[in-house]
Amino acid sequence: xxxxxxxxxxxxxxxxxxxxxxxxxxxxxxxxxxxxxxxxxxxxxxxxxxxxxxxxxxxxxxxxxxxxxxxxxxxxxxxxxxxxxxxxxxxxxxxxxxxxxxxxxxxxxxxxxxxxxxxxxxxxxxxxxxxxxxxxxxxxxxxxxxxxxxxxxxxxxxxxxxxxxxxxxxxxxxxxxxxxxxxxxxxxxxxxxxxxxxxxxxxxxxxxxxxxxxxxxxxxxxxxxxxxxxxxxxxxxxxxxxxxxxxxxxxxxxxxxxxxxxxxxxxxxxxxxxxxxxxxxxxxxxxxxxxxxxxxxxxxxx
Amino acid sequence: xxxxxxxxxxxxxxxxxxxxxxxxxxxxxxxxxxxxxxxxxxxxxxxxxxxxxxxxxxxxxxxxxxxxxxxxxxxxxxxxxxxxxxxxxxxxxxxxxxxxxxxxxxxxxxxxxxxxxxxxxxxxxxxxxxxxxxxxxxxxxxxxxxxxxxxxxxxxxxxxxxxxxxxxxxxxxxxxxxxxxxxxxxxxxxxxxxxxxxxxxxxxxxxxxxxxxxxxxxxxxxxxxxxxxxxxxxxxxxxxxxxxxxxxxxxxxxxxxxxxxxxxxxxxxxxxxxxxxxxxxxxxxxxxxxxxxxxxxxxxxx
Numbered sequence: 001x002x003x004x005x006x007x008x009x010x011x012x013x014x015x016x017x018x019x020x021x022x023x024x025x026x027x028x029x030x031x032x033x034x035x036x037x038x039x040x041x042x043x044x045x046x047x048x049x050x051x052x053x054x055x056x057x058x059x060x061x062x063x064x065x066x067x068x069x070x071x072x073x074x075x076x077x078x079x080x081x082x083x084x085x086x087x088x089x090x091x092x093x094x095x096x097x098x099x100x101x102x103x104x105x106x107x108x109x110x111x112x113x114x115x116x117x118x119x120x121x122x123x124x125x126x127x128x129x130x131x132x133x134x135x136x137x138x139x140x141x142x143x144x145x146x147x148x149x150x151x152x153x154x155x156x157x158x159x160x161x162x163x164x165x166x167x168x169x170x171x172x173x174x175x176x177x178x179x180x181x182x183x184x185x186x187x188x189x190x191x192x193x194x195x196x197x198x199x200x201x202x203x204x205x206x207x208x209x210x211x212x213x214x215x216x217x218x219x220x221x222x223x224x225x226x227x228x229x230x231x232x233x234x235x236x237x238x239x240x241x242x243x244x245x246x247x248x249x250x251x252x253x254x255x256x257x258x259x260x261x262x263x264x265x266x267x268x269x270x271x272x273x274x275x276x277x278x279x280x281x282x283x284x285x286x287x288x289x290x291x292x293x294x295x296x297x298x299x300x301x302x
Numbered sequence: 303x304x305x306x307x308x309x310x311x312x313x314x315x316x317x318x319x320x321x322x323x324x325x326x327x328x329x330x331x332x333x334x335x336x337x338x339x340x341x342x343x344x345x346x347x348x349x350x351x352x353x354x355x356x357x358x359x360x361x362x363x364x365x366x367x368x369x370x371x372x373x374x375x376x377x378x379x380x381x382x383x384x385x386x387x388x389x390x391x392x393x394x395x396x397x398x399x400x401x402x403x404x405x406x407x408x409x410x411x412x413x414x415x416x417x418x419x420x421x422x423x424x425x426x427x428x429x430x431x432x433x434x435x436x437x438x439x440x441x442x443x444x445x446x447x448x449x450x451x452x453x454x455x456x457x458x459x460x461x462x463x464x465x466x467x468x469x470x471x472x473x474x475x476x477x478x479x480x481x482x483x484x485x486x487x488x489x490x491x492x493x494x495x496x497x498x499x500x501x502x503x504x505x506x507x508x509x510x511x512x513x514x515x516x517x518x519x520x521x522x523x524x525x526x527x528x529x530x531x532x533x534x535x536x537x538x539x540x541x542x543x544x545x546x547x548x549x550x551x552x553x554x555x556x557x558x559x560x561x562x563x564x565x566x567x568x569x570x571x572x573x574x575x576x577x578x579x580x581x582x583x584x585x586x587x588x589x590x591x592x593x594x595x596x597x598x599x600x601x602x603x604x
Binding site for chain 2 (some may be wrong): 065126180208215229249256261288
């Protein structure tokens with residue numbers, strides 16, 4: 001079994017995770033949280049999101065977050081459009097995530113554009129970002145299934161990935177947005193993408209809605225993927241399935257990989273310290289495997 | 303990727319699941335539950351356990367359960383010792399599960415015997431069962447890790463499996479009792495066992511304590527395993543990690559396999575009807591992926 005020796009974790013808790021949290025997490029808590037994540041060994045992270053404070057009040061402190069936490073690794077901010085990008089230019093952040101779904105129906109519901117229209121709007125922004133030497137991460141939502149359209153065509157996903165690659169993005173984060181992909185589909189898509197796009201970073205992004213996330217991580221490893229988006233504590237819900245779990249948990253991915261002899265550079269005990277900072281502000285209980293056992297151990301010891 | 307076309311599910315909810323449930327589930331509920339599981343397409347099932355009613359009051363109605371539910375597939379009763387076996391002989395059940403851990407320390411804590419002593423006691427029982435043409439299933443606990451000893455030697459596990467094979471058992475159910483094995487270890491052990499013991503049924507038994515259960519199912523499939531012990535609703539805890547999830551859920555395994563194009567013969571909607579029967583009597587919330595989404599869908603529709 002041919003598996004990588006090292007995997008890079010892209011922590012998305014502070015952005016993708018908190019963006020789905022209904023309670024406003026105070027800015028200083030977010031800053032402490034991000035700094036603690038960095039101390040745990042996280043080298044790449046989505047810090048925050050430059051989106052409309054009206055629509056996403058949770059991210060209204062994006063400027064302050066970036067100013068206070070920048071440095072020590074690849075710090076990424078998400079920005080959905082021109083307005084957001086202009087706000088990024090006011091900061092010292094040099095890595096930007098943009099996003100689009102493969103599914104037309106998903107994009108229509110989210111940004112009131114078809115996939116082609118979204119790509120058309122993003123193309124000049126990507127060109128500009130690359131001219132300014134930004135790191136550009138393209139987040140590809142609904143790469144397998146769409147909550148409105150159902151199964152998404154593999155060909156559509158591959159074509160969209162190629163379009164972004166041709167535009168010069170540095171990274172594709174390919175997401176199973178509603179946690180419905182199975183390991184066979186995951187292996188097939190990622191094997192193909194790794195072969196077709198050898199010169200671009202390809203990252204897999206899974207949700208644990210149907211408990212298949214770690215199976216999909218394992219399938220991805222076999223397809224040559226060595227980068228995963230994860231969220232500490234599994235922070236982040238799926239807006240289309242309230243009650244269902246959200247992002248795959250950083251601690252569960254790191255635990256599995258390290259136990260398999262695959263290094264991540266992340267210290268699990270320090271990672272749990274980071275989670276402790278934000279947990280009191282989160283409205284849902286943290287139910288990840290590693291965190292549950294970790295808390296149990298602490299209770300037993302004290 | 304070479305995967306089987308069909309997988310056999312061995313439902314262990316009524317035995318392994320309920321045995322760990324602190325509330326006594328009324329006998330008629332258990333009977334309805336088992337019958338509903340059979341209607342969902344389950345062909346092999348651990349019905350109950352002939353153990354001391356003093357130590358395991360939950361299983362004190364074993365005789366009634368067997369009498370009321372026998373028929374239509376492979377019905378298995380668990381029996382730990384001579385006393386239990388004699389009670390099995392009084393029934394029409396023709397399949398018996400016996401169990402032992404690989405780890406000495408685990409066996410000492412559980413049955414106050416070393417592994418060698420346990421094997422010595424079971425050997426004549428197995429011979430007798432085979433002479434009487436019973437189906438014998440040997441459940442091998444702590445095949446990867448032990449809660450007391452830590453990592454279990456692969457060699458010890460393989461040797462114990464071979465000893466049981468030499469005694470003539472029909473099936474080995476090889477268990478990651480505390481949900482700690484990772485997919486690489488799982489692939490390695492099961493690949494080896496499939497090669498070394500080609501004439502015996504080999505079943506994998508996983509717990510989802512660290513969220514790796516479906517990853518381990520996927521690893522097992524690649525190692526040629528096509529039989530899995532699962533428990534509907536994830537019933538059954540791990541006595542060594544209260545609050546941690548127990549057996550991998552039948553519905554999550556079936557959902558993943560069917561989505562991968564691997565048939566199980568199990569109807570998910572009927573399986574959820576079976577779970578509905580027992581759920582009101584279970585002290586812990588059911589938190590499996592498929593069940594959560596299924597309930598959500600029902601709420602949305604009504």
